[in-house]
Amino acid sequence: MRSTSSPSFLDTRFLTACLSLAVGGAIESAVAADPAVSWFRDITPLFKRSCNGCHNPNKLKGEVDTSTYAGFVKPGKHGPNFLAGDPAKSRILEEITGKEPSMPKEGDALTAAEASLIERWIREGAKDDTPEDAYSTRLKEPPTYAAPPVITSLAFSPDGRWLAISGYHEVLLHSTAELQLKARLVGESPRIESMAFSPDSHWLAVSGGAPARFGELQIWDPTTGGLTNGFKIGADCVFGVSWSPDSQRLAFGGADKSVRVIAAVDGKELMKFDNHSDWVFRTAWMDDGKRMLSGSRDRAMKLINTANGQFIDDINKLLEPVVSMARHPKEEWSAYGGAEGGVRVYRMKENQERTAGNNDVNLVREFERQTGTAHSVAWSADGSLLAVGSAGEVRLYQSSDGKRSATLKGHSGAIFALAFSADGKQLITGGFEGLIRVFDPATGELLAVFTPVPAGASKQVAAQ
Numbered sequence: 001m002r003s004t005s006s007p008s009f010l011d012t013r014f015l016t017a018c019l020s021l022a023v024g025g026a027i028e029s030a031v032a033a034d035p036a037v038s039w040f041r042d043i044t045p046l047f048k049r050s051c052n053g054c055h056n057p058n059k060l061k062g063e064v065d066t067s068t069y070a071g072f073v074k075p076g077k078h079g080p081n082f083l084a085g086d087p088a089k090s091r092i093l094e095e096i097t098g099k100e101p102s103m104p105k106e107g108d109a110l111t112a113a114e115a116s117l118i119e120r121w122i123r124e125g126a127k128d129d130t131p132e133d134a135y136s137t138r139l140k141e142p143p144t145y146a147a148p149p150v151i152t153s154l155a156f157s158p159d160g161r162w163l164a165i166s167g168y169h170e171v172l173l174h175s176t177a178e179l180q181l182k183a184r185l186v187g188e189s190p191r192i193e194s195m196a197f198s199p200d201s202h203w204l205a206v207s208g209g210a211p212a213r214f215g216e217l218q219i220w221d222p223t224t225g226g227l228t229n230g231f232k233i234g235a236d237c238v239f240g241v242s243w244s245p246d247s248q249r250l251a252f253g254g255a256d257k258s259v260r261v262i263a264a265v266d267g268k269e270l271m272k273f274d275n276h277s278d279w280v281f282r283t284a285w286m287d288d289g290k291r292m293l294s295g296s297r298d299r300a301m302k303l304i305n306t307a308n309g310q311f312i313d314d315i316n317k318l319l320e321p322v323v324s325m326a327r328h329p330k331e332e333w334s335a336y337g338g339a340e341g342g343v344r345v346y347r348m349k350e351n352q353e354r355t356a357g358n359n360d361v362n363l364v365r366e367f368e369r370q371t372g373t374a375h376s377v378a379w380s381a382d383g384s385l386l387a388v389g390s391a392g393e394v395r396l397y398q399s400s401d402g403k404r405s406a407t408l409k410g411h412s413g414a415i416f417a418l419a420f421s422a423d424g425k426q427l428i429t430g431g432f433e434g435l436i437r438v439f440d441p442a443t444g445e446l447l448a449v450f451t452p453v454p455a456g457a458s459k460q461v462a463a464q
């Protein structure tokens, strides 16, 4: 149980919220005296229960999307789903009625009462009454917490002023001097997947989204705590954001298997790369800004031309899913942590000799295997140390010879995030437990432990 990370916990909570909404809707409609059938109040709960599992933007069976009005109004593979005002010419009714209705393809058929609600809605004109904020994930107030949220990402600003810590629906911005909460950056995305400060320290980029609904990139000004830009991207979460060396462009991967580059100023898509066959978790730039690296669950770290999205090469031998990745601060090397506990450092270079001997020519160093998935990797600012977070412990290695210099214990559960301070004096860890630990990387000594969410917030939450 402990290995399950909060994202699924959050999902459950989110679904519960949606369900209670649906139930509320059904009761209301039963009480009212035969009013017009409402798409949002009456029909969407039925579709949510019986249809949306197969008919949503990410799983468009028969090219039908029943999850929103905007989706449902688009024709399916064999034509329109309905004709407003004319039930007899509405395909959907053919599908859900009759002795053995063909839809839902699995699960219980709709009841006669439910089918007739849909019939009436079409007869009454099939109107859309979706409220403006129906699918909004914006919060009216900052979140409160029953327990510290799982930490998925940590980032220090290069100028040494800020430490950004991921929360639920927000980034908890701390000053590095006192390690105190200075601002809560509350955004639209329930889930924060990654964060990165621009090389000039002016901006904090945050990637995330709502699973199976939208991806989002946010750009914050850490000095004012204001949101500068928020860009919606695709229909699922986006991961592994990284800045181009000139602080102008952002690269990130997605659950849609793509890698994208956008302009930070206006979100314009500059490049899209579709050569991976699984989720893309990480990205990193080369110094010239013309090439970048992506790391995916498909096991590959791919070198990409950022100008035209051309695939250059896989830099590594395909050994295990890439779950974490970090560029060396000086060398054009990339460390990655694998799903099976492997940790390796590669040159970010074409892999031309590979086909001849099938040898892993770009491999710089292989480290000892971790006891579980290597969820996080991070270099110290001068590149002399590599930290690796897995299940319950963080190991520190000297990058010169690959020797382990310290083992940082005391965590429980997976460590999803690691960050070295710019002066190299602190290593911060976070993960499943939701606690921040501060270590001295030179000695492995634990310097501090704290909860990054506001104190006193813990009681109010249960009701949320």
Ligand code: HEC
Pocket: 047, 050, 051, 052, 053, 054, 055, 061, 062, 063, 064, 066, 075, 076, 077, 078, 079, 081, 091, 092, 095, 096, 102, 103, 104, 105, 106, 107, 110
């Ligand atoms: C378990 C998956 C599943 C569920 C649940 C499901 N469908 Fe389907 N649906 C499909 C598949 C697959 C197709 C493609 C045609 C086929 O293979 O029969 C389809 C096709 C359709 C089509 C025809 C599209 C076209 O133009 O050919 C309609 C309309 C439709 N579904 C409506 C519904 C409705 C309404 C519900 C809920 C009451 C529902 N479906 C539930 C899997 C599902």
